[in-house]
Amino acid sequence: MSNLTFNKIAGAGLATALAIVGLREVTTGLFSAEAPAKPGYLIEATIEGGEGAAAVDVIPDFGTVIPVADLKAGEAVFAKCQSCHNVANGGANGTGPNLWGVVGQKPGSHAGFAYSAAMTDFGTKQAVWDDAHMYEFLKAPQKYISGTKMSFVGLKKSEDRVNMIAYLRAQGGTLPLPIANPAAAAPAAAAPVAGAVPAAPAETPAAKPAA
Ligand code: HEC
Structure with a gap:
């Protein structure tokens, strides 16, 4: 009789232990779920830094x-x-x-x-x-x-x-006043533009006879 009671108590104890383990897992899950929030925050910071950096680096002509x-x-x-x-x-x-x-x-x-x-x-x-x-x-x-x-x-x-x-x-x-020289300002940004300028007139005459 008392053995049965003990079994019941033991069973209840086991269930509680399982519940605690379960809770821990949930809690761990919550903590690990929080982790991605940090890289997200860092990315935001990087964007802010990027804007600042752009203001630093791009010296106008x-x-x-x-x-x-x-x-x-x-x-x-x-x-x-x-x-x-x-x-x-x-x-x-x-x-x-x-x-x-x-x-x-x-x-x-x-x-x-x-x-x-x-x-x-x-x-x-x-x-x-x-x-x-x-x-x-x-x-x-x-x-x-x-x-x-x-x-x-x-x-x-x-x-x-x-x-x-x-x-x-x-x-x-x-x-x-310095002489305007847009190509000298921000060479990295100017390079693709310089490439695009000759490309556009080359395409336009070809497109006109075709049309
Ligand atoms: C709180 C006072 C203060 C404010 C506001 C301030 N300055 Fe000055 N500025 C000074 C002082 C003091 C010096 C001298 C710096 C030194 O000797 O190190 C100076 C120096 C300068 C110089 C160099 C002058 C020279 O003869 O070589 C320039 C240019 C200048 N300031 C422009 C500005 C401009 C433009 C602004 C506003 C956007 C401004 N300052 C705002 C106090 C100020």
């Missing part, structure tokens, strides 16, 4: 983009600079130097401004502020010139930087 840049938009973006800079001809230095004529000027050379050592050093390596150096500097000043005292986060958008450079060029800039 300034001879192409500067002449058609939006000066009004550049002036509007300058609102972000105004707490420290002005662009008036002969304007005073503030937290940052006066920026009249800065495009084409030696970095760190505006009269009467106490530049950081980092900026004056930069001026010994780079003769003048040109489009390309301005473009990189304005993207992330403190990353580009480590130790600069320009405490400004930077202009992330390529378009904002191009418009800003065009605007600054128009404020007493002395650097001549």
